[in-house]
Amino acid sequence: MAKDTIVWGVLGTAKINDKVVVPMHAAAACTVKGIASRTAGKAQAAATKYGLSTAYDSYEALLADPEIDAVYIPLPNHLHMEWAIRCVEAGKHVLCEKPIGLNAEQAERLIDARDRTGRYIQEAFMVRTHPQWIKVRSLVEEGAVGDLMAVTGAFTFYNVNPHDIRNNVEIGGGGLLDIGCYPITTSRFVTGREPTRVAAFINRDPSFGVDRLGSVLMDFDGIHATFFYSTQIHNYQRMQFHGTKGRIEVEIPFNAPNDRPTRLLLSQRTSTGVNEERWLELPVCDQYAIAATVFSEAILSGNRQAIPLEDARANMNVMDAILQSAQSGAEVFIREI
Known part of the structure; x- marks a missing residue:
C-alpha cells in the first residue's frame, strides 16, 4: 500500500516553531511526530505545547527514529548546513529554514549531499x-503591467536585543541573511530571471557588527530591482512591480496573515491615460501549511520539489555578491552557475 503521509520531526525549539509546527501538523500529507532539543525539559515542554507525541532529548535521538521521514530545521543559521547534511545522511528529507546556509559554497555542499544520499x-x-x-x-x-521595467521593495523591523541570535554576527546574524533574502527570491521568482550584477550599500551596527541596514540594486538584464532592508527601522514590508502599462503592489508580501485574505493592488493605465486601481483578494490560507504540503507531496510522488537546491544556491550567490559590493564599493557581476 502506497504511503500517503510524511512523518515529520522538528530539530530544535526555536521561536518560529510557533508559526510553523501546528499548521504543519494539520497540513495535508503531513503529521508531526515529535520535537528535539539538546535539553530534555525543553523538548518535553515544546511537545506538550504543540500537541506532539514525542519529545527527543537530543538531535541524534530524533535522527535515529525510523518512523521519521523528514525533518524541519529551525536552528540558527550557522548550523543549517551541518544538520541538514546529518539529516540526509540519516535517511531523512530536510526542510530547512532560510537561509539554506551562510554562503553559496555551503549551498553547493548541500547539493552534493542531496545527490549522494538521494x-x-x-x-x-x-x-x-x-x-x-x-x-x-x-x-x-500575462502582461497585466505591460513590459516589466522595475521592482521596488522593503522589509524592515526593529530589534536591538543583544541576546537575540539575529544580532550575533558569529552565528550568521544580520539583516541580509534574515530578511534581505526575501526581496531577492521574490524578484527572481516573478521576473523568472537571475540578476547579472548588483550594487549595494550596507550599514553595520557598531556594537553587534551585524548589517542593520542595506540598500541594493539588482540588474535583471534590463529590469532594475531595488530594495532596502533593516533590522533597526519601524516594521514595514512592501513589494511593487512596475511596468509600461501598470503596477502590482503586494500589500503584505512576506509575513502574510493566516486569518484573513491577502491583497494585491493592480493599477492599470486605460486607453484614456487614466490609472484604474482595484484590489485583488486571495483566499485565506496558511503559507507554512502550504509549504509543508507541497514539499511532502513532492517526496511522496518523487517529483521535483518546488524550490530545488539549485534555486537556493542562486539566491545565496546574489547575497554573496551583495556583500562583496558593499565591501568593495563597486558593482559586482554575478558569476554564471
Whole structure:
C-alpha cells in the first residue's frame, strides 16, 4: 500500500516553531511526530505545547527514529548546513529554514549531499508557494503591467536585543541573511530571471557588527530591482512591480496573515491615460501549511520539489555578491552557475 503521509520531526525549539509546527501538523500529507532539543525539559515542554507525541532529548535521538521521514530545521543559521547534511545522511528529507546556509559554497555542499544520499533538501521560503506570489507571477507573465521595467521593495523591523541570535554576527546574524533574502527570491521568482550584477550599500551596527541596514540594486538584464532592508527601522514590508502599462503592489508580501485574505493592488493605465486601481483578494490560507504540503507531496510522488537546491544556491550567490559590493564599493557581476 502506497504511503500517503510524511512523518515529520522538528530539530530544535526555536521561536518560529510557533508559526510553523501546528499548521504543519494539520497540513495535508503531513503529521508531526515529535520535537528535539539538546535539553530534555525543553523538548518535553515544546511537545506538550504543540500537541506532539514525542519529545527527543537530543538531535541524534530524533535522527535515529525510523518512523521519521523528514525533518524541519529551525536552528540558527550557522548550523543549517551541518544538520541538514546529518539529516540526509540519516535517511531523512530536510526542510530547512532560510537561509539554506551562510554562503553559496555551503549551498553547493548541500547539493552534493542531496545527490549522494538521494534525499530532498529544500529551503523553507514559504513565500514561494503562497498563492499571492503565484498570482503576481502569472499577472506579470500575462502582461497585466505591460513590459516589466522595475521592482521596488522593503522589509524592515526593529530589534536591538543583544541576546537575540539575529544580532550575533558569529552565528550568521544580520539583516541580509534574515530578511534581505526575501526581496531577492521574490524578484527572481516573478521576473523568472537571475540578476547579472548588483550594487549595494550596507550599514553595520557598531556594537553587534551585524548589517542593520542595506540598500541594493539588482540588474535583471534590463529590469532594475531595488530594495532596502533593516533590522533597526519601524516594521514595514512592501513589494511593487512596475511596468509600461501598470503596477502590482503586494500589500503584505512576506509575513502574510493566516486569518484573513491577502491583497494585491493592480493599477492599470486605460486607453484614456487614466490609472484604474482595484484590489485583488486571495483566499485565506496558511503559507507554512502550504509549504509543508507541497514539499511532502513532492517526496511522496518523487517529483521535483518546488524550490530545488539549485534555486537556493542562486539566491545565496546574489547575497554573496551583495556583500562583496558593499565591501568593495563597486558593482559586482554575478558569476554564471
